Amino acid sequence: MNRREFLQCAALISAGATVVPKGWTLSQDQSRYLAASPPYIEQAAPSFFSVSQRADVRAMADLIIPRTDTPGALDAGADRFIELMVSDWFNEAEQQHFMAGLAEIRDRSGGDFTARTSAQQLALLEALESESADANWYAPFSTMRVWDDSAPFICQLKELAVLGFTLSEVGATQFLRPNPMGSLNGSLPLGPDDPAYDKESMLRSFAGEASQ
Amino acid sequence: MNDTQFDAIVVGSGMSGGWAAKELTEKGLKVLVLDRGSMIRHGVDYVGEHAEAWKLPFYGMPDRERAASDYPIQSKSYAFSDATIQFFNNDRDNPYLRNEDKPFNWIRADVVGGRSLLWGRQVYRWSEQDFRANETDGHGIPWPVDYADLAPWYSHVERFIGVSGEAEGFDHLPDSEFLPPMDYYAVENTIKQRVKEKLPEVPITMGRVAILTQEHNGRAPCHYCGPCQRGCSTGSYFSSQSSTLPAAQATGNMTLLSDQLVERLVHDDTGRRITGVNAVNTQTGERTTYTAKLVFLCASTLASTQLMLNSRSELHPNGLSNRSGALGHYLMDHLAISHTGVLVDDVDTYYQGNRPNAMYIPRFRNVGGQDADADFVRGYGYQSPVLRPDWEFAFNRKGFGASYKDALLRPAPYWVWALRAFVECLPRADNRVFLDATKKDRFGMPLLATEFTWGDNERALVRDSAVQAEKILRAAGAVYSLIADGSKLDEGGDGVHEMGTARMGADPATSVLNGFNQAHEIDNLFVTDGSFMTSASCVNPSLTYMAFTARACDYAVKQLAEGNLTS
Numbered sequence: 001m002n003r004r005e006f007l008q009c010a011a012l013i014s015a016g017a018t019v020v021p022k023g024w025t026l027s028q029d030q031s032r033y034l035a036a037s038p039p040y041i042e043q044a045a046p047s048f049f050s051v052s053q054r055a056d057v058r059a060m061a062d063l064i065i066p067r068t069d070t071p072g073a074l075d076a077g078a079d080r081f082i083e084l085m086v087s088d089w090f091n092e093a094e095q096q097h098f099m100a101g102l103a104e105i106r107d108r109s110g111g112d113f114t115a116r117t118s119a120q121q122l123a124l125l126e127a128l129e130s131e132s133a134d135a136n137w138y139a140p141f142s143t144m145r146v147w148d149d150s151a152p153f154i155c156q157l158k159e160l161a162v163l164g165f166t167l168s169e170v171g172a173t174q175f176l177r178p179n180p181m182g183s184l185n186g187s188l189p190l191g192p193d194d195p196a197y198d199k200e201s202m203l204r205s206f207a208g209e210a211s212q
Numbered sequence: 213m214n215d216t217q218f219d220a221i222v223v224g225s226g227m228s229g230g231w232a233a234k235e236l237t238e239k240g241l242k243v244l245v246l247d248r249g250s251m252i253r254h255g256v257d258y259v260g261e262h263a264e265a266w267k268l269p270f271y272g273m274p275d276r277e278r279a280a281s282d283y284p285i286q287s288k289s290y291a292f293s294d295a296t297i298q299f300f301n302n303d304r305d306n307p308y309l310r311n312e313d314k315p316f317n318w319i320r321a322d323v324v325g326g327r328s329l330l331w332g333r334q335v336y337r338w339s340e341q342d343f344r345a346n347e348t349d350g351h352g353i354p355w356p357v358d359y360a361d362l363a364p365w366y367s368h369v370e371r372f373i374g375v376s377g378e379a380e381g382f383d384h385l386p387d388s389e390f391l392p393p394m395d396y397y398a399v400e401n402t403i404k405q406r407v408k409e410k411l412p413e414v415p416i417t418m419g420r421v422a423i424l425t426q427e428h429n430g431r432a433p434c435h436y437c438g439p440c441q442r443g444c445s446t447g448s449y450f451s452s453q454s455s456t457l458p459a460a461q462a463t464g465n466m467t468l469l470s471d472q473l474v475e476r477l478v479h480d481d482t483g484r485r486i487t488g489v490n491a492v493n494t495q496t497g498e499r500t501t502y503t504a505k506l507v508f509l510c511a512s513t514l515a516s517t518q519l520m521l522n523s524r525s526e527l528h529p530n531g532l533s534n535r536s537g538a539l540g541h542y543l544m545d546h547l548a549i550s551h552t553g554v555l556v557d558d559v560d561t562y563y564q565g566n567r568p569n570a571m572y573i574p575r576f577r578n579v580g581g582q583d584a585d586a587d588f589v590r591g592y593g594y595q596s597p598v599l600r601p602d603w604e605f606a607f608n609r610k611g612f613g614a615s616y617k618d619a620l621l622r623p624a625p626y627w628v629w630a631l632r633a634f635v636e637c638l639p640r641a642d643n644r645v646f647l648d649a650t651k652k653d654r655f656g657m658p659l660l661a662t663e664f665t666w667g668d669n670e671r672a673l674v675r676d677s678a679v680q681a682e683k684i685l686r687a688a689g690a691v692y693s694l695i696a697d698g699s700k701l702d703e704g705g706d707g708v709h710e711m712g713t714a715r716m717g718a719d720p721a722t723s724v725l726n727g728f729n730q731a732h733e734i735d736n737l738f739v740t741d742g743s744f745m746t747s748a749s750c751v752n753p754s755l756t757y758m759a760f761t762a763r764a765c766d767y768a769v770k771q772l773a774e775g776n777l778t779s
Contacts (some may be wrong), residue, residue: 038267084270089275133610141694146274159607167271167272180564180565183565184565186400186567187398187562190559190560196603197602199265199272200265201272201293201439202265205272
């Protein structure tokens with residue numbers, strides 16, 4: 001195996017393959033694309049939030065998905081993802097909605113969310129959630145859409161934190177697990193502690209125009 | 213370059229064009245293939261293949277701004293994403309006219325290989341019942357071809373492309389030449405067993421797909437990464453890029469040019485022979501006329517019809533071979549609608565590998581005759597994927613911290629089974645495409661206008677699909693079901709099975725093409741993409757396009773040898 005073949009196999013194996021298929025023709029260009037492109041959250045430096053807003057979002061992401069025996073939202077860079085999404089993916093109205101939510105949190109925490117104790121921070125998030133209890137966001141199977149722009153701030157924040165965690169490299173490989181490529185086995189035992197596979201594509205992207 | 217002589221010109225390099233290129237070159241013809249799309253190299257340019265979510269912009273969340281500005285139509289396709297965008301038509305650069313009251317969504321590729329890179333890969337033979345449907349119930353005109361004519365060509369195509377599936381012996385869904393089927397999930401075996409016991413008239417089989425389950429013609433078996441539409445560098449699913457174009461290339465008889473938008477076909481003084489193919493280079497604007505003895509239109513249903521309409525002349529005042537007036541009419545698609553159930557069986561099982569396929573429930577209504585309780589003709593099949601929900605269904609709950617996080621970790625304690633009915637669409641003259649009188653594209657070609665609505669029969673089939681889905685879900689042991697009421701239907705084109713608009717028939721007074729895909733009024737013009745379809749069946753159409761294409765090539769080359777196409 002020469003160096004190029006090695007790199008090709010490495011790319012495949014890092015993508016979760018157990019068996020390298022015969023006739024594998026991963027090109028240099030393709031493996032370069034796979035291997036060299038940095039994760040999305042490292043492709044640009046977030047610059048949308050103020051320093052204090054960024055600190056608030058970090059604290060909230062950490063409360064939503066803390067580090068336990070597995071990495072948490074901050075280990076996965078979910079806070080960077082949230083800022084990039086608000087900055088680059090949200091439209092103007094969505095940005096205003098989100099930033100108003102951040103401002104409200106700040107107001108209700110007496111001007112500095114991060115200065116509160118964890119218990120106070122959590123109580124505030126829980127209060128926001130209970131005020132939003134009748135939002136459609138909580139309805140079963142309501143997640144089959146691209147984005148719920150009518151959802152309250154707290155719901156959107158949680159959703160961004162989840163996306164930024166589960167779809168990240170850390171979340172996909174150290175919390176969830178890659179679905180091994182190479183072969184198909186239709187039935188395997190699933191243990192009580194076995195994680196779900198990471199995503200090869202998001203179901204919500206199938207929901208765009210789907211009939212109901 | 214207008215003095216270059218070819219034996220045949222093939223317009224389009226997708227599902228049909230790839231087959232025309234392969235068959236004609238293998239029969240010794242010098243073939244020029246023209247595609248309006250850009251050149252991509254098999255494997256090398258599948259830059260989205262195996263790209264992890266975390267490397268995609270927005271982690272793969274759809275880029276809504278770009279979709280709205282440049283891809284408002286294409287982004288309706290499930291296959292459209294940042295990992296596949298390089299294959300799709302830019303709607304701003306290459307527009308068509310969509311009637312808001314009668315909307316039709318035209319999903320198009322814009323690369324060499326066309327939609328064979330993006331297709332759903334499901335392949336089902338038509339049956340004698342399908343070919344007889346029009347003459348039996350009087351909708352549309354009779355097919356000039358029957359199953360026996362096409363069966364050997366189905367085999368010919370299947371042996372080359374590789375089709376995995378289960379031999380079932382159904383009369384109304386003939387078996388293909390199969391490679392081994394893909395594996396069932398445990399819960400699918402449970403479903404299959406229960407439905408077999410309680411609803412024996414509703415068969416379930418593994419989806420028949422042009423995806424290899426073992427090595428075949430030098431292509432590797434599927435490695436189950438999942439999203440085929442990103443391209444497959446192992447060529448494990450059939451595309452013209454992986455299979456037919458390389459076969460044509462290997463003969464040494466193919467010249468393949470990308471970025472060539474064919475604007476117009478020019479005929480001789482008799483009007484019975486195409487003498488020139490006028491194309492514009494989409495990158496440079498340079499115009500070239502190509503000549504050949506034979507022309508195969510495989511540009512895709514609507515594009516081929518647009519070209520025939522735009523080639524109107526004194527002798528063909530309504531478009532080529534259109535004395536019947538049928539050109540542009542009888543547009544069809546498949547209407548899909550999903551009914552969903554939840555099962556709590558076999559939740560202690562999982563699977564390995566992303567199976568790019570699902571179970572299939574073949575048509576079971578009006579089979580072999582009209583069902584007494586059916587207020588509709590024809591039928592539908594269900595594409596029926598089972599999926600194991602995960603955090604994507606579970607994050608919208610209350611809570612924070614370790615317990616909230618924990619709920620994201622494991623697969624949900626249930627399975628979701630979707631019965632996605634694919635409803636046969638009747639051919640109706642009102643569903644049509646035509647050239648706009650004034651609006652033109654950036655090259656001056658008149659824009660294609662579309663008008664499409666669903667008919668009463670399609671609505672009745674949708675209603676019945678709901679009633680039957682409820683029964684099937686109950687028989688399968690679903691603990692909860694969500695049955696679509698049909699109040700919101702997909703739009704025309706959403707099935708991406710657009711067919712018709714240059715239909716074939718025995719009678720030149722009512723059809724554009726004869727039973728060999730040859731234009732009634734132009735001897736050396738063959739049209740073998742979905743535009744020739746005279747009815748739609750309820751099964752996925754690509755296999756049938758490929759079989760008709762191979763058959764038409766065989767006929768055309770024999771006619772050429774006998775001197776019948778040279779006028």
